[in-house]
Amino acid sequence: KFDVMALEKWPIIQAFALDDFNGGGFFTLKYEAVDVSDEVHRLADFMDPVSVEILLTEHFPLLMRQW
Numbered sequence: 001k002f003d004v005m006a007l008e009k010w011p012i013i014q015a016f017a018l019d020d021f022n023g024g025g026f027f028t029l030k031y032e033a034v035d036v037s038d039e040v041h042r043l044a045d046f047m048d049p050v051s052v053e054i055l056l057t058e059h060f061p062l063l064m065r066q067w
Contacts, residue, residue, distance in 0.1 A: 002035035004028050004033050007027065008026060
């Protein structure tokens with residue numbers, strides 16, 4: 001079940017409230033949070049397993065270096 005207030009416990013969402021980021025308070029009060037899990041599940045149903053493997057083995061490690 002989707003709980004909007006559970007988002008406020010995420011560290012990146014909590015950082016939004018800090019003055020350093022000019023967030024100015026609770027994320028869920030300033031922005032509308034919606035549940036997109038159904039759309040993500042539909043997208044996952046269409047994904048090719050070989051493409052996902054290539055994404056995880058070749059492209060994801062390159063992305064990790066950027067972080």
